[in-house]
Structures are given as structure tokens and as C-alpha cells.
Amino acid sequence: MKLDRKTVARLALPAGKSDVIVFDELLPGFGLRLRRAGGQVRKSWIVQYRRAGRSRRLLLGSAEVERRAGKDGSKEGSRRSRHRF
Numbered sequence: 001m002k003l004d005r006k007t008v009a010r011l012a013l014p015a016g017k018s019d020v021i022v023f024d025e026l027l028p029g030f031g032l033r034l035r036r037a038g039g040q041v042r043k044s045w046i047v048q049y050r051r052a053g054r055s056r057r058l059l060l061g062s063a064e065v066e067r068r069a070g071k072d073g074s075k076e077g078s079r080r081s082r083h084r085f
């Protein structure tokens with residue numbers, strides 16, 4: 001699945017699941033983790049890689065930052081102005 005802005009906004013946890021990782025089809029190891037925390041679903045960017053024969057995951061940050069950044073309409077200094085996905 002291609003992880004773009006529209007796809008990320010539409011993603012939801014399947015019924016009965018509390019944690020799901022969706023990987024991007026174009027960037028191996030890059031994915032979005034959906035995790036239920038309290039009454040909310042948190043979305044986080046991750047990278048999964050292998051080191052010394054073991055699979056590891058690195059948390060890159062919240063996917064919610066993109067939505068909050070630049071809410072006042074200014075693009076100066078916001079993530080939206082630097083990163084387009």
C-alpha cells in the first residue's frame with residue numbers, strides 16, 4: 001500500500017485489533033503503526049530493519065504532527081512546508 005496523505009487519513013484499526021503496522025510498497029521497511037491508546041488510535045511512523053540477524057523497529061515520530069503543524073495557515077517553519085508525502 002502506498003502511504004500518502006489520503007491513505008494515512010483513511011486508515012483505521014480493524015475490529016478486535018489493538019495494534020497494526022501497514023508497510024509502504026515503495027520504501028521497504030517504512031511503515032505506519034496504528035495503536036489503540038485509551039480511547040484513541042495513535043498513528044506513528046516506523047522503520048523496520050535487520051541488524052545482527054534480528055529484526056528491529058525504530059520509532060520516527062507521530063503521524064499526527066503533520067496534521068497539527070501549520071494549522072494557523074502559515075507554512076513558514078512548519079513540517080508541511082518541508083515534507084510532502
